Amino acid sequence: MxxxxxxxxxxxxxxxxxxxxxxxxxxxxxxxxxxxxxxxxxxxxxxxxxxxxxxxxxxxxxxxxxxxxxxxxxxxxxxxxxxxxxxxxxxxxxxxxxxxxxxxxxxxxxxxxxxxxxxxxxxxxxxxxxxxxxxxxxxxxxxxxxxxxxxRVADRIDVTNQEVKRFMASEHGQLQLSEDFHLANILLPVPEGSTAAVIEKAAIQAQQIYQQLQQGASFADLALSRSSSENALEGGDMGWRKTAQLPPPFDKLIPALAPGQVTQPVRTPGGFLIIKLLEKRGGSNQLRDEVHVRHILIKPSEIRTDAEAQKMAERLYERIVAGEDFSTLAKNFSEDPGSARNGGDLDWVDPGILVPEFQEVMKRTPSGQLSKPFKTGYGWHVLEVLGRRATDSSEQMREQQAMNILRNRKYDEELQGWLREIRDEAYVETKL
CATH class of the missing domain: 1.10.4030.10 (Porin chaperone SurA, peptide-binding domain)
Structure with missing residues (x-):
């Protein structure tokens, strides 16, 4: 789901x-x-x-x-x-x-x-x-x-496993799925045509700044006071970059850093540059928390009001508390077609792919416990947490990331088509 x-x-x-x-x-x-x-x-x-x-x-x-x-x-x-x-x-x-x-x-x-x-x-x-x-x-x-x-739109989107594999194998897909680095920099400029003495002076200053950083000085403060980079007023913050967007030798230096570490001063055409790795995401080695959860979904519709859907979810909750089998009730009543046939079982899921309301209730519900009915954009849910684990699922995460990229791309296309449909089918008379 x-x-x-x-x-x-x-x-x-x-x-x-x-x-x-x-x-x-x-x-x-x-x-x-x-x-x-x-x-x-x-x-x-x-x-x-x-x-x-x-x-x-x-x-x-x-x-x-x-x-x-x-x-x-x-x-x-x-x-x-x-x-x-x-x-x-x-x-x-x-x-x-x-x-x-x-x-x-x-x-x-x-x-x-x-x-x-x-x-x-x-x-x-x-x-x-x-x-x-x-x-x-x-x-x-x-x-x-x-x-x-x-x-009306998201439910119409389908991404096949073959599409995911093709995307992951493409050059564009590999770039999209590579590590992201949140960086900050300090630049000591060296004007073009500078003498050896000027270059040496800048090199000494850069090394002094590096030593201050190694001793615990604030990178942002030094960027504000010493850097000539265009982002100095933001503490040197460069935002997120991918390896392919980094010039040599930083494309090799940055991936070897741990968050919080800085590079030695590097001579570049613009001067001496020090870069700090603030944080990183993505990449090949990923641990993620997963939750084994099952749920029953009751949707409002043209023939069922939101209040009626809520009451139905509450009755199912009471029946489960009274001892009836969750799986049987999910098969008979849940309106999530992807999980209903499995007794409402969503299997092990990454909480990050779920809507915030579902995430929050799942987070608060202890393992082996049932939640009270709650609402998301899909309707009214009752969920049960069956277990929690941390798993190394680098490849699965890359596949899920690829799936999300392709779904978002298709969503934008499908949305525009759907908007044209409802506009063409509606009675609209303008009087400007």
């Missing part, structure tokens, strides 16, 4: 303050407001369009880009509103609901990712001209759209 869900880039941009979204379907009606589009059973108002256009214009200004003609921008924004409206209507008909508890958890997660608490998040939103209540509603809509896409 591939159940990875995350908030959309639009939402992350919203909450970082780069692009402020207003209400899609419930904007306050302004004087002389009028309908600019009829979308199936709903409408889009001029006030909604104007508000969104204004916000996009502000975002373009922040990016330093050129503003397109107003009529072109209006058409683009209106088309985006139409697609969002259609997805929200699909979610409403399918009974997709976001509870206050889920919404609060999402807000807390967003605040934490931005190194804030909820109060600080409210203040940041206020400074960007957006009320906390408006942000909550926008997050709710984004979560609904995400769940609609998960049900």
């Amino acid at each position: 591939n159940v990875k869900i995350k908030l959309s880039n639009t939402l992350r941009t919203l909450l970082l303050g780069a692009l402020l979204f207003g209400s899609l379907a419930h904007a306050e009606v302004q004087p002389l407001d009028r309908v600019v589009a009829i979308v199936d059973n709903d409408v889009i108002m001029q006030s909604q369009l104007d508000q969104r256009v204004t916000e996009v214009q502000k975002s373009i200004v922040k990016q330093g880009a050129n503003q397109p003609p107003l009529d072109v921008l209006q058409q683009q924004v209106l088309e985006r509103l139409i697609l969002e409206n259609l997805q929200l209507q699909i979610g409403d008909r399918a009974g997709v609901r976001i509870t206050d508890e889920e919404l609060n958890q999402a807000l807390e997660t967003i605040a934490q990712r931005n190194n804030m608490n909820l109060e600080q998040l409210q203040m940041a939103l206020k400074q960007d001209g957006l009320s906390f209540s408006a942000a909550r509603e926008q997050i709710r809509r984004e979560m609904i759209i995400s769940r609609v896409r998960q049900r």
Whole structure:
């Protein structure tokens, strides 16, 4: 079961303050407001369009880009509103609901990712001209759209083992699956054509910095005070790089380092360079924690409300607690076709491939214990943890990484096709 869900880039941009979204379907009606589009059973108002256009214009200004003609921008924004409206209507008909508890958890997660608490998040939103209540509603809509896409798009994607093998054997695939290194640097420049004395002086200074680092000095502080690199103000942070992106001799030096270690000063065309390995990921030797888990999934649908799905999951939970066989109930009632035939057994899984809600409940549930019913974007679950282990599964992780890359690639393609489908099948009348 591939159940990875995350908030959309639009939402992350919203909450970082780069692009402020207003209400899609419930904007306050302004004087002389009028309908600019009829979308199936709903409408889009001029006030909604104007508000969104204004916000996009502000975002373009922040990016330093050129503003397109107003009529072109209006058409683009209106088309985006139409697609969002259609997805929200699909979610409403399918009974997709976001509870206050889920919404609060999402807000807390967003605040934490931005190194804030909820109060600080409210203040940041206020400074960007957006009320906390408006942000909550926008997050709710984004979560609904995400769940609609998960049900309608993700379930249509299939990646074969042959595709995975071909990708892993390709040059591009090997690059994608190679180790990633999070690096920082300190650069002591040596101008072109410098005398031997200037070069020697820079070499001595670089060696002194290296000795300070070996004695425990802060790399970030020295980068700020001594480095001439363009990222010196960020403590020399270069971000993540792959081996193929590193120039010689660093392509050989960096993989031999342990996180926290630094290279000796190296003479480069720009000067003397010292690089620190902050952290690394991927590669051939990987230990991962795995959980043996089984679950029963009950989905809301056009004929079953979310509340009814919850009650059904609660009844199944009570039956298991009373002594009925989990496997038999999963075969009879679970709506996860991939695991139902196996009595709900997901086998040994890497928690990282599961949605956050599933991960969290699984993490809290002791081995041999049953969880109470809980909700994810797929529906209502009851899970049982059968065991935990740490395993060396380098090849399996590479295969899973390749699978995720291919699924994400197919998802983007499938999503665009699905959006065209729902747009073509809908009744849309624009009145601009």
